[in-house]
Amino acid sequence: MTAAEETVRGVLAANLKRVRAQRGLSLSELSRRAGVGKATLSQLESGAGNPTLETVLGLSRVLGVPISDLVEARPAGEVTVVRAADTEVFSGRGVDLRPLRRIEAGDVVFEVFDQVVRIDGTQISGGHGGTEHTVVQAGRLRVRAGRHEVELGPGDYIGFDAALPHSYTAVSGEPVRSVLLLQHRSEQRLHLADPAEGQAPPGPAPGHGH
Structure with a gap:
């Protein structure tokens, strides 16, 4: 695994755990709503696994947050360069x-x-x-x-x-x-720094892909 993959998986793990907690969802309930195996979710939250595009997009739909709130760390500084x-x-x-x-x-x-x-x-x-x-x-x-x-x-x-x-x-x-x-x-975006926001879990969303 490359350093970039380790970083992305670490960010996804931290954000996913935080959003899931703020939504008040158990692993089992998130698994049911997103159609993603509980074991897969557990791996993602531990920084392991190999998330597919469909998995990440499905989680973003069910949790009610943009994809970037799951896979991105907060940018810092006046200039942002992404290699x-x-x-x-x-x-x-x-x-x-x-x-x-x-x-x-x-x-x-x-x-x-x-x-x-x-x-x-x-x-x-x-x-x-x-x-x-x-x-x-x-x-x-x-x-x-x-x-x-x-x-x-x-x-x-x-x-x-x-x-x-x-x-x-x-x-x-x-x-x-x-x-x-x-x-x-x-208003669709969950502010991850504020644990008081986003308490009401959304209903399941149909469809797959981006």
Whole structure:
């Protein structure tokens, strides 16, 4: 395991335990709601295991927090530099997602990800909170969002309500490089430094994928 993987797993372990405690959820209850095995959750909270993209996203939906509140430490200083070698990739059925930064502006929170849509599968989501923004950098990407389908090339952008069922597929025989931004209202975000917040556990959320 690399130093970056150890850091990400350590951050995820600490944040997951804290959020789960603030939500008042046992391991068994979180396992049931998220559809993740209790043994897997126990491993994640101990800093072990190999979390998939679907697992991390499922936990963020059920706990009612953005992904960055689970996988990121708090940034410090006026300048933030994120090196590719220092971040872990979370892989899903058709996407490799690398968390880069959370940006807070007023009552809006943006999560910034480096996203690669692989050619070996389609990433399908039943829908989740927030608004999804994608800018294609290389390759051609087919996006389905609700009843809409569009093909994007380098420099193209799409934005949509992430509650819509949606999917990403690489269609040019090569992986698609893109920047993904997930936009949330700040009230969706659990402030991890304040243990008094976020006591009411949310209900289960359907769907898988990002």
